[in-house]
Amino acid sequence: MRLTRTSRAVAALGALLLASACGSSGTAGSSPGGSEFTPPKLSAQKTLGKSEGQVNLIAWAGYAEDGSNDPKVDWVTDFEKQTGCQVNTKTAGTSDEMVNLMKTGQYDAVSASGDASLRLIASGDVAPVNTKLVPNYKDVFAGLKNQQWNSVKSVAYGIPHGRGANLLMYNTKKVSPAPDSWSAVFDKASAHKGKVTAYDSPIYLADAALYLMKSKPSLGIKDPYALDQKQFDAAVALLKAQNSNVGEYWSDYLKEVSAFKSGDSVVGTSWQVILNTAQAEKVPVKGVLPKEGATGWSDTWMLSAKAKHPNCAYKWMNWIISPKANAQVAEYFGEAPANAKACDLTADKNHCATYHAADEAYWKNVHFWTTPIAQCIDGRTDTKCVPYAKWVQAWTEIKG
Incomplete structure (x- = not known):
């Protein structure tokens, strides 16, 4: 395990x-x-x-x-x-x-x-x-x-x-229809208010950026680890909005298994091993690589x-x-x-x-995963990107 x-x-x-x-x-x-x-x-x-x-x-x-x-x-x-x-x-x-x-x-x-x-x-x-x-x-x-x-x-x-990939895991008895998009934990997260779970790390901003890359192409995000200030602010805003629907941020996989088992969490980011462990313990969950892709x-x-x-x-x-x-x-x-x-x-x-x-x-x-740096790693040379130190600061603000 x-x-x-x-x-x-x-x-x-x-x-x-x-x-x-x-x-x-x-x-x-x-x-x-x-x-x-x-x-x-x-x-x-x-x-x-x-x-x-x-x-x-x-x-x-x-x-x-x-x-x-x-x-x-x-x-x-x-x-x-x-x-x-x-x-x-x-x-x-x-x-x-x-x-x-x-x-x-x-x-x-x-x-x-x-x-x-x-x-x-x-x-x-x-x-x-x-x-x-x-x-x-x-x-x-x-x-x-x-x-x-x-x-x-x-x-x-x-x-x-x-x-390994970061998957979207959901309780099949509580989340219907079966989700195929990260919108389940972002734009549509209020449907499961207090029972959404998210990975507890500043690097999770990349998950929000990845979703915005597909859902709001006007932002021009090409790489979820290369965000200029406008793109970064959009990702932070999305996570701040998500925060009111999050019941728990996790970093220990056993705690996420327990949360899905108790019903405290019904949808959120996960790993394949968490999905396997939960299913072995008869928790009614499934996992999917959403249509936007994943980190x-x-x-x-x-x-x-x-x-x-x-x-x-x-x-x-x-x-x-x-x-x-x-x-x-x-x-x-x-x-x-x-x-x-x-x-x-x-x-x-x-x-x-x-x-x-x-x-x-x-x-x-x-x-x-890769560490965000000031030099935009998506090839842009006409702007600076937000480095990881600021991701860390923003993550503290997001969690309140």
């Missing part, structure tokens, strides 16, 4: 200033590997050397399980036996925490999401990776390779781990530019996307695996179909 993925990162001012040189977004419809900025000059490792005996990781909860939480959930012990690399894991709760920890130089690799990866690249905290030193990379889904959240000008800065997340294992154990880090990156390990972590965490061969090894043979692992058409409608 996916554990928690808490609010995504209040970006540190220094990191944002460094990232302001970035010019890309990992969103649907964008060209791959197109980050048009020049990161610090760092070279990828050319060959693998002798294992250093250990590797220090920063990871989301559930990404580096060693059996200590559950004896049946362990894909670390075999790695340690086969490579001689002892795994030391620091579990992080937010992307901001990951960024700050990587700056210490004490860690070798991190499982960064798209709202952290470009910051790490721009600040020189992570180095390019040599995918030839990761044999299992060849089996990674094409839709995850050379993308704007894990590469710059076709230079890879990480190894894809998995991905989402894609995680990447990135190598520290100051890694003290780079050889073990490379071995870890190859291991965690190996078919068996990637199947285990994807199923436990609740996501689509990165390795296509992992789909044959999941305990639930329908796992990859449920999570749309091989359905690239599905992912074309998902706009993956």
